[in-house]
Amino acid sequence: xxxxxxxxxxxxxxxxxxxxxxxxxxxxxxxxxxxxxxxxxxxxxxxxxxxxxxxxxxxxxxxxxxxxxxxxxxxxxxxxxxxxxxxxxxxxxxxxxxxxxxxxxxxxxxxxxxxxxxxxxxxxxxxxxxxxxxxxxxxxxxxxxxxxxxxxxxxxxxxxxxxxxxxxxxxxxxxxxxxxxxxxxxxxxxxxxxxxxxxxxxxxxxxxxxxxxxxxxxxxxxxxxxxxxxxxxxxxxxxxxxxxxxxxxxxxxxxxxxxxxxx
Amino acid sequence: xxxxxxxxxxxxxxxxxxxxxxxxxxxxxxxxxxxxxxxxxxxxxxxxxxxxxxxxxxxxxxxxxxxxxxxxxxxxxxxxxxxxxxxxxxxxxxxxxxxxxxxxxxxxxxxxxxxxxxxxxxxxxxxxxxxxxxxxxxxxxxxxxxxxxxxxxxxxxxxxxxxxxxxxxxxxxxxxxxxxxxxxxxxxxxxxxxxxxxxxxxxxxxxxxxxxxxxxxxxxxxxxxxxxxxxxxxxxxxxxxxxxxxxxxxxxxxxxxxxxxxxxxxxxxxxxxxxxxxxxxxxxxxxxxxxxxxxxxxxxxxxxxxxxxxxxxxxxxxxxxxxxxxxxxx
Amino acid sequence: xxxxxxxxxxxxxxxxxxxxxxxxxxxxxxxxxxxxxxxxxxxxxxxxxxxxxxxxxxxxxxxxxxxxxxxxxxxxxxxxxxxxxxxxxxxxxxxxxxxxxxxxxxxxxxxxxxxxxxxxxxxxxxxxxxxxxxxxxxxxxxxxxxxxxxxxxxxxxxxxxxxxxxxxxxxxxxxxxxxxxxxxxxxxxxxxxxxxxxxxxxxxxxxxxxxxxxxxxxxxxxxxxxxxxxxxxxxxxxxxxxxxxxxxxxxxxxxxxxxxxxxxxxxxxxxxxxxxxxxxxxxxxxxxxx
Numbered sequence: 042x043x044x045x046x047x048x049x050x051x052x053x054x055x056x057x058x059x060x061x062x063x064x065x066x067x068x069x070x071x072x073x074x075x076x077x078x079x080x081x082x083x084x085x086x087x088x089x090x091x092x093x094x095x096x097x098x099x100x101x102x103x104x105x106x107x108x109x110x111x112x113x114x115x116x117x118x119x120x121x122x123x124x125x126x127x128x129x130x131x132x133x134x135x136x137x138x139x140x141x142x143x144x145x146x147x148x149x150x151x152x153x154x155x156x157x158x159x160x161x162x163x164x165x166x167x168x169x170x171x172x173x174x175x176x177x178x179x180x181x182x183x184x185x186x187x188x189x190x191x192x193x194x195x196x197x198x199x200x201x202x203x204x205x206x207x208x209x210x211x212x213x214x215x216x217x218x219x220x221x222x223x224x225x226x227x228x229x230x231x232x233x234x235x236x237x238x239x240x241x242x243x244x245x246x247x248x249x250x251x252x253x254x255x256x257x258x259x260x261x262x263x264x265x266x267x268x269x270x271x272x273x274x275x276x277x278x279x280x281x282x283x284x285x286x287x288x289x290x291x292x293x294x295x296x297x298x299x300x301x302x303x304x
Numbered sequence: 305x306x307x308x309x310x311x312x313x314x315x316x317x318x319x320x321x322x323x324x325x326x327x328x329x330x331x332x333x334x335x336x337x338x339x340x341x342x343x344x345x346x347x348x349x350x351x352x353x354x355x356x357x358x359x360x361x362x363x364x365x366x367x368x369x370x371x372x373x374x375x376x377x378x379x380x381x382x383x384x385x386x387x388x389x390x391x392x393x394x395x396x397x398x399x400x401x402x403x404x405x406x407x408x409x410x411x412x413x414x415x416x417x418x419x420x421x422x423x424x425x426x427x428x429x430x431x432x433x434x435x436x437x438x439x440x441x442x443x444x445x446x447x448x449x450x451x452x453x454x455x456x457x458x459x460x461x462x463x464x465x466x467x468x469x470x471x472x473x474x475x476x477x478x479x480x481x482x483x484x485x486x487x488x489x490x491x492x493x494x495x496x497x498x499x500x501x502x503x504x505x506x507x508x509x510x511x512x513x514x515x516x517x518x519x520x521x522x523x524x525x526x527x528x529x530x531x532x533x534x535x536x537x538x539x540x541x542x543x544x545x546x547x548x549x550x551x552x553x554x555x556x557x558x559x560x561x562x563x564x565x566x567x568x569x570x571x572x573x574x575x576x577x578x579x580x581x582x583x584x585x586x587x588x589x590x591x592x593x594x595x596x597x598x599x600x601x602x603x604x605x606x607x608x609x610x611x612x613x614x615x616x617x618x619x620x621x622x623x624x625x626x627x628x629x630x631x632x633x634x
Numbered sequence: 635x636x637x638x639x640x641x642x643x644x645x646x647x648x649x650x651x652x653x654x655x656x657x658x659x660x661x662x663x664x665x666x667x668x669x670x671x672x673x674x675x676x677x678x679x680x681x682x683x684x685x686x687x688x689x690x691x692x693x694x695x696x697x698x699x700x701x702x703x704x705x706x707x708x709x710x711x712x713x714x715x716x717x718x719x720x721x722x723x724x725x726x727x728x729x730x731x732x733x734x735x736x737x738x739x740x741x742x743x744x745x746x747x748x749x750x751x752x753x754x755x756x757x758x759x760x761x762x763x764x765x766x767x768x769x770x771x772x773x774x775x776x777x778x779x780x781x782x783x784x785x786x787x788x789x790x791x792x793x794x795x796x797x798x799x800x801x802x803x804x805x806x807x808x809x810x811x812x813x814x815x816x817x818x819x820x821x822x823x824x825x826x827x828x829x830x831x832x833x834x835x836x837x838x839x840x841x842x843x844x845x846x847x848x849x850x851x852x853x854x855x856x857x858x859x860x861x862x863x864x865x866x867x868x869x870x871x872x873x874x875x876x877x878x879x880x881x882x883x884x885x886x887x888x889x890x891x892x893x894x895x896x897x898x899x900x901x902x903x904x905x906x907x908x909x910x911x912x913x914x915x916x917x918x919x920x921x922x923x924x
Contacts (some may be wrong), residue, residue: 043391079376098502099501099502100498100501100502101496119506120500120502121502121503121504121505121506121507122484124501124503124504125504126503129502129503130502132498132499134503136496136498137495137499138491138492138495138496138499139487139495140491140492140494140495141491141492141495148485148488149488149492149503149505150503151485151502152332152485152488152489152503152504153503153504153505155485157457157484157485157486159481159485159486159513159517160515160517161515162480162481162484162485162486162487163477163480163481163482163484163486163517164476164477164480165480165484169484169485172485173484175484176485206316211502213503216503216504308875340675350860361729378854396757407911407914408907408911410911410914410915411729411910411911411914413729414672414728414732415910416731416864418859418862418906418910419906419910419911421859422903422904422906422907423861423903423907424905425856425859425899425903426900426904429896429899429900430895430900433896433897435893488851497698518774543856547736547737547740550736550737554733566705586748587748587751590747590752592740592744592747592851593744593747593748594854595740595744595745596740596741596743596744596745596747596748598737598740599736599737599738599739599740599741599744600737600741602733602737603719603734603738603741604731606723606730606734606737607719607722607723607724607893610725632845
C-alpha cells in the first residue's frame with residue numbers, strides 16, 4: 042500500500058506554455074507526478090513530448106507557468122541546478138560522450154555527487170583521489186545493474202544501440218536522482234532488451250524512484266505505467282489509467298485522425 | 305582498472321632526461337634552446353587542453369604570456385621584488401581572464417576564435433602605444449635579474465631548471481586534472497554540452513575556470529621569460545607566437561596531453577635549423593619568415609597526418625590499454 | 635580648415651578604407667556562404683593585388699598590363715589553393731579551415747616578404763594626382779575610382795546573384811547543398827568559382843587602393859580582419875556587409891582624425907568583439923547565424 046508522501050505531488054507541472062516561432066509547442070500543460078510512481082506520456086509525433094521534458098530539465102525556459110519539484114519552483118532554473126536537485130534524464134538521441142569509455146560515461150553521472158574542484162584535482166589532493174575511487178566504484182555498481190560491467194573499458198561507439206541506451210540510463214542513475222525522466226527509452230531495442238529495461242524500471246520504482254517515461258511503444262507503455270498522460274498539439278488531452286486511455290475517444294482521434302471503435 | 309598513478313613512468317623518465325641534459329651537454333646553446341622549448345611548451349600544453357580537450361577555441365594565449373611578461377617586467381623595473389612581481393602578474397592576468405572570459409566564453413567555435421584573435425591584436429597595439437609605461441614598440445629594457453633571497457639567477461642554466469620545472473609542473477597538473485572527474489566533465493561538455501548540463505555540470509563556470517587556470521600558467525611562463533631575456537617587445541607576443549603555438553599543437557597532435565610538448569621540441573629545433581642553415585641564403589630572417597615555414601608545416605600535417613606526431617606514436621602503442629577514442633595518456 | 639571640412643576630409647579617407655573593407659567583406663561572405671570555409675587568405679588577396687602589380691611594373695611592364703597580370707595571378711593562386719590544400723582536408727571543420735587558411739596566409743606573406751622586402755610600396759595613380767576640392771576638403775581622382783569600383787562591384791554582384799541563373803544556382807547551393815547536387819549542380823565548380831571570384835575582387839581592390847593607402851607584405855592581416863568584422867556585423871549579406879564596412883570605415887576615419895591614428899585599428903577590432911559578445915545576449919534583435 043503506497044500513499045502519497047507529499048500530498049501536493051512530487052512533481053507538479055502548472056500551466057506550462059512554450060512557443061517556438063509562431064507555434065504553441067506546449068499549451069498550458071498541467072499535471073502531477075507522485076512519488077514512487079511510473080507515469081508515461083504518449084502522443085502523436087510533434088505533440089510536444091520532448092519539448093516538455095526539455096522544459097522540465099531546464100534546457101529551455103517555459104514562457105509561462107510553474108514547475109514545483111518537492112515544493113520548490115524550478116521553472117527557469119539552469120539545467121545543471123535542476124539536475125543537482127535530483128532530476129535525471131535520458132535522451133532520445135542518447136547524447137553519450139564519444140571521447141569516454143563506457144565506465145567513464147557512467148562516472149560522469151557521479152559528478153554531481155562529488156565536490157573536488159579544479160585545483161584539488163589538478164594537485165591530486167587525497168580528497169580528490171578518494172572521491173575518484175568512490176565514483177569509480179559507484180559507476181561500476183550501476184554498470185552491473187544493467188549487466189554491462191564486462192564492457193566497462195570499451196569505447197562507447199563499439200556498443201550496439203540497445204546497450205548504449207542502457208548506458209544512458211546507468212549514467213542518469215549515477216546521479217542518484219529522485220525523479221528519472223526517460224525520453225523514448227525503447228526506440229530501436231530488441232524484445233529481450235526491452236524486457237531487461239522493464240525489469241530495471243520496476244526494480245527502481247520499488248526502491249522509491251519516481252519515473253516519467255515518454256514513449257511511442259504502446260505495449261511497453263500500457264504494461265508498465267500506473268498513469269498515462271496524452272499530449273496532442275502541445276495540450277494535455279487525456280489523463281488516467283492505461284485501460285481508460287486505451288478506450289478514450291479523444292486519444293484515438295488524435296492518433297488516427299478519425300473516430301474508430303476499439304475492439 | 306585501478307586509477308592511473310600520478311607520476312607515470314614515461315613522465316619520470318622524461319623528467320630525468322631533462323634534468324640530466326645540462327650535465328651531459330657542454331656549452332649553453334643547447335640549454336638555451338631547450339629553455340625556449342620548455343617555456344613555449346608550457347604555453348602549448350595549456351592551449352592544447354583548451355583547444356582540443358575542452359573545445360574552447362581561444363587564441364588568446366600569447367596575450368596572457370605577454371601580459372605576464374610585461375606586468376612582471378614593469379613591476380621589477382619599478383623596484384618590486386621579483387617574486388612579488390611574478391605574483392602580481394599572475395593576479396593581474398587571472399583578473400583579466402575572468403573579466404574577459406565571462407562574456408567571451410559565451411561565443412562558440414570560430415566566433416570565439418575571431419574575438420580572442422582581435423583581443424590579442426588589441427592588447428598588442430595598446431601595449432605598443434603606452435610608451436611611457438611599457439617602452440612602446442621598442443620594448444622594455446633594463447629588467448633586473450630574478451633574485452631570490454639575495455641570490456641572483458642569471459644565465460641559461462638556472463632558467464633551464466626553472467623553465468623545465470614550470471613546464472613539467474604544468475604537465476603534471478593538467479594530467480591530474482584530465483584524469484579526474486574534472487577532466488571527464490571537460491571532455492563530456494566538449495562532446496555534448498546538453499547532456500553535461502543535465503548531469504549537473506555547470507558548463508559555463510567550468511569553461512571559465514579552465515580558461516583562468518591556463519591563463520595563469522601562461523602568465524607564469526611569461527614571468528620566467530621576462531626574467532630570463534630581460535628585454536621584451538610587443539612583437540614577441542602577437543601573431544607569430546600564435547602561429548608557433550598552433551604549429552606545435554598540430555605537429556604534436558591534439559588528442560594526447562603531451563603532444564604539444566613534442567610539438568614544441570620539434571618546432572624550436574626546426575626554427576634553429578632554419579635560422580642556421582637558411583639564414584645565409586635568404587635575404588630576410590624574421591619571425592614572419594619563420595611563420596612561412598611553419599605555415600607550410602601546418603598545411604602538410606593537416607592534410608597528410610592530421611593526428612600529428614603523438615597520433616602516430618599512439619598507433620604504435622600496443623592495444624593493451626583498450627581502443628580509447630581520445631586518451632589522456634602520459 | 636573649418637570643422638565641417640575636417641569632418642568631410644576624415645569621412646573621405648574613412649570611406650576609402652571602408653570601401654576596402656566592403657569588398658573584402660563581400661569576398662569573405664561569398665566564400666563562406668557557399669563553401670563554409672572561413673578563408674583567412676582573403677586579406678592576402680588585397681596584398682597580392684597591390685604587390686604583384688608593383689613588382690611586375692617594376693620589372694618593366696606597363697601599369698595596366700601589370701595590373702591585369704596581377705589579378706590573373708591572384709585568381710590562379712586562389713584557385714590552386716582551393717584545389718590542392720583546402721579540398722584535401724580530411725577532417726573538415728570550421729576550425730581546421732581557419733588554421734589551414736591562416737597557415738596559407740603566412741606562406742603568401744612570407745614569400746612576398748622574401749621576394750620584395752618589407753618596405754611599403756607605392757603605385758602611381760591611374761588618373762593622375764590633381765587634387766579636387768569639394769566643400770573645403772581635398773580628394774584625389776583615385777578616391778573617386780575606389781568608390782566607383784565599390785559601386786560597380788556591389789551592383790554587379792547583386793545583379794549576378796539575384797538575376798542570372800548561375801547566380802541563383804549559387805545561392806541555392808549555399809542554402810541546400812544536397813538539394814543542389816540532386817538537381818545536377820556541380821558544387822565543386824562553384825567552390826572554385828567562389829575562390830576565384832574572391833581572389834579577383836581582392837586583387838582589384840588592392841590595385842585600386844594601393845595608390846592611396848600604399849601596399850606592403852603585411853597589410854593583409856588587419857584589412858582582412860576588418861572585412862570579416864563587416865561581414866559578421868552585416869549578417870553575411872551583400873548590402874549589410876557594405877553598409878557595415880562603410881560605417882566602420884567612417885568611424886575609423888573620425889577616430890584617426892580626432893583621436894589618434896595609431897588607435898584606429900583598436901577601434902575596429904573592439905567593434906568586432908563587442909558586437910560578437912552582445913549578439914549572444916537576447917537583446918531583441920536576432921543576428922543571422924550562418
